[in-house]
Amino acid sequence: MSDRSQALPTPEGEYFESNRFAGLSVLLGSVALVALAFSVVGAMIDPHQFSFSWLFAFGFFFTLCAGCFFWIIVHYATDADWSVVVRRQLENIACLLAVMAVFFVPVLFLRHHLYDWLNIPPGKEAALDSKRAYLNWNFFVVRAIVFFGLFVLASQLLRRFSVRQDKDGNQQFTIWMRKIAFASLPMFALCLTFGACDWLMSLNYRWFSTMWGVYIFAGAAGSSMSLLVLVITALRSAGYFKNVVTVEHYHIMGKWMFAFCVFWAYIGFSQYMLIWYGNLPEETQYFLVRNTESWWTLSMLLVIGRFFGPFAILLLRSIKKQPHRLCYVAGWIVFMQMLDMYIIVLPALHGTGVHVSIWDFVSLVAIGATLGFVYLQIVAKASLFPMRDPRLIESLKLTN
Amino acid sequence: MAAEYPSAAALYEAAKVVRDAGFKRWDVHSPYPIHGMDEAMGLKKSWLSAVVLAGGISGLLTAATMEFGPSSFLYPLTVHGKPTNFFTVPAFFPIMFELTILFSAFAAFFAMFIMNGLPRLHHPIFNWERFSRATNDAFFLVIEARDPRFTEIEARNLLEKSGGQHITIIHED
Numbered sequence: 001m002s003d004r005s006q007a008l009p010t011p012e013g014e015y016f017e018s019n020r021f022a023g024l025s026v027l028l029g030s031v032a033l034v035a036l037a038f039s040v041v042g043a044m045i046d047p048h049q050f051s052f053s054w055l056f057a058f059g060f061f062f063t064l065c066a067g068c069f070f071w072i073i074v075h076y077a078t079d080a081d082w083s084v085v086v087r088r089q090l091e092n093i094a095c096l097l098a099v100m101a102v103f104f105v106p107v108l109f110l111r112h113h114l115y116d117w118l119n120i121p122p123g124k125e126a127a128l129d130s131k132r133a134y135l136n137w138n139f140f141v142v143r144a145i146v147f148f149g150l151f152v153l154a155s156q157l158l159r160r161f162s163v164r165q166d167k168d169g170n171q172q173f174t175i176w177m178r179k180i181a182f183a184s185l186p187m188f189a190l191c192l193t194f195g196a197c198d199w200l201m202s203l204n205y206r207w208f209s210t211m212w213g214v215y216i217f218a219g220a221a222g223s224s225m226s227l228l229v230l231v232i233t234a235l236r237s238a239g240y241f242k243n244v245v246t247v248e249h250y251h252i253m254g255k256w257m258f259a260f261c262v263f264w265a266y267i268g269f270s271q272y273m274l275i276w277y278g279n280l281p282e283e284t285q286y287f288l289v290r291n292t293e294s295w296w297t298l299s300m301l302l303v304i305g306r307f308f309g310p311f312a313i314l315l316l317r318s319i320k321k322q323p324h325r326l327c328y329v330a331g332w333i334v335f336m337q338m339l340d341m342y343i344i345v346l347p348a349l350h351g352t353g354v355h356v357s358i359w360d361f362v363s364l365v366a367i368g369a370t371l372g373f374v375y376l377q378i379v380a381k382a383s384l385f386p387m388r389d390p391r392l393i394e395s396l397k398l399t400n
Numbered sequence: 401m402a403a404e405y406p407s408a409a410a411l412y413e414a415a416k417v418v419r420d421a422g423f424k425r426w427d428v429h430s431p432y433p434i435h436g437m438d439e440a441m442g443l444k445k446s447w448l449s450a451v452v453l454a455g456g457i458s459g460l461l462t463a464a465t466m467e468f469g470p471s472s473f474l475y476p477l478t479v480h481g482k483p484t485n486f487f488t489v490p491a492f493f494p495i496m497f498e499l500t501i502l503f504s505a506f507a508a509f510f511a512m513f514i515m516n517g518l519p520r521l522h523h524p525i526f527n528w529e530r531f532s533r534a535t536n537d538a539f540f541l542v543i544e545a546r547d548p549r550f551t552e553i554e555a556r557n558l559l560e561k562s563g564g565q566h567i568t569i570i571h572e573d
Contacts, residue, residue: 269490400435
């Protein structure tokens with residue numbers, strides 16, 4: 001409302017004081033270095049187990065970063081105004097996709113441990129030979145380069161334009177970013193779908209699911225919104241975003257968490273039910289491994305913990321309007337995304353039951369600490385919210 | 401008693417004044433939703449969500465009863481080699497999902513009907529000629545005479561103080 005906007009002055013930008021958090025930065029940097037060194041050791045002494053652990057950690061963090069990229073392009077494509085104040089943090093996290101591209105290199109080196117289809121010579125297996133036009137090493141590498149090239153290019157451009165708009169407030173940048181967003185929407189859908197098929201589904205080259213890309217997307221979008229809640233709350237508790245991010249923004253973020261909690265269940269169930277009902281051996285093998293032995297417990301935990309629990313809790317409006325309570329749910333959903341990725345990747349190695357390895361943790365810490373370290377470097381480089389965005393005032397006085 | 405206001409902002413401020421004066425049976429009319437008006441009018445959370453939740457749960461239970469009752473207890477029939485016990489639940493989920501939504505939608509629809517006092521063919525406010533612009537470009541605030549605090553003088557003073565124009569008493573017939 002016009003009269004309410006007069007009460008709010010156009011805020012100055014807020015800057016993350018990196019010297020206040022130098023200790024955290026050094027800590028994360030050194031933890032990352034140690035964990036990366038251990039990862040090299042792991043790749044040497046136990047390459048088979050390590051390659052699956054690394055892919056699990058890679059998949060978890062990649063979906064979080066790609067999900068944040070998705071929220072940026074949706075923000076521009078729909079001309080949203082509520083998300084202006086939180087958009088810079090989405091940009092910062094999406095920029096980490098460049099780091100994820102580097103972390104994909106070990107997967108290429110460890111490919112013979114991960115992907116059986118690389119080890120079977122042509123002519124041995126008819127089921128594989130009919131897929132060779134797609135599943136071959138050269139095409140796999142080309143695709144990976146294209147996927148990461150597009151992701152990194154688009155996320156860097158979006159952040160760069162957004163930061164330049166902070167300086168002069170030129171509205172032309174908003175129009176350019178909207179164009180990038182429209183080009184990115186189909187690009188994102190195709191890259192994430194085929195990336196998910198390449199890197200995760202082809203762990204078992206006999207298995208296929210047409211729901212796979214959407215399933216990975218649903219997990220990525222919901223968990224990255226939860227990650228955003230955590231990041232914003234962390235910054236708020238450090239004293240930033242006072243009078244900028246309000247309960248109303250939390251309410252909307254909570255509603256998105258809820259929506260994607262339902263969407264994840266919808267997609268996951270659609271995939272499961274068709275395979276369960278059709279009962280074809282080449283399709284059921286994926287779920288047979290994950291529904292038997294000790295994997296069954298984890299699968300049940302995922303179904304209940306990723307859908308039924310958060311669904312019931314997020315139905316309450318009071319939870320969505322209380323940042324600290326919403327944070328518990330958000331943290332839980334991010335943890336469930338990790339579990340989801342664990343159930344996707346690790347049964348391909350340990351088909352007979354859960355076998356937790358030290359390398360799972362080392363990979364998680366290595367990638368997570370590195371991303372945290374790089375994030376702390378990026379976040380200090382620009383204002384914490386886009387201070388000259390033409391929609392900033394509308395976002396600040398959000399009510400819903 | 402009704403008054404017209406020149407803008408949504410003026411209506412918003414007027415709503416706060418009437419709210420603070422302690423009136424209960426009154427309403428505002430504008431061509432579009434005004435953000436923050438609930439708070440300005442002092443409205444509490446509507447009980448619609450509770451009705452919808454009840455509708456949803458009864459839909460879910462109806463589906464579960466109608467599916468597991470016959471298929472697991474009254475006349476168990478093995479289809480496609482699937483079990484007839486609880487573990488056949490994936491086949492039942494779509495119906496549970498649909499009935500949950502259907503019953504919630506019905507609950508929301510009929511509860512809205514009751515809350516809005518529908519069906520109602522006429523309202524005295526339409527006797528006022530200016531009011532036909534409520535769906536076009538005008539903003540109105542109406543205090544009903546059945547409000548326990550209502551006195552003609554007090555209501556008129558309040559509406560005048562809050563910047564209302566064309567203050568009018570609207571009669572039943």
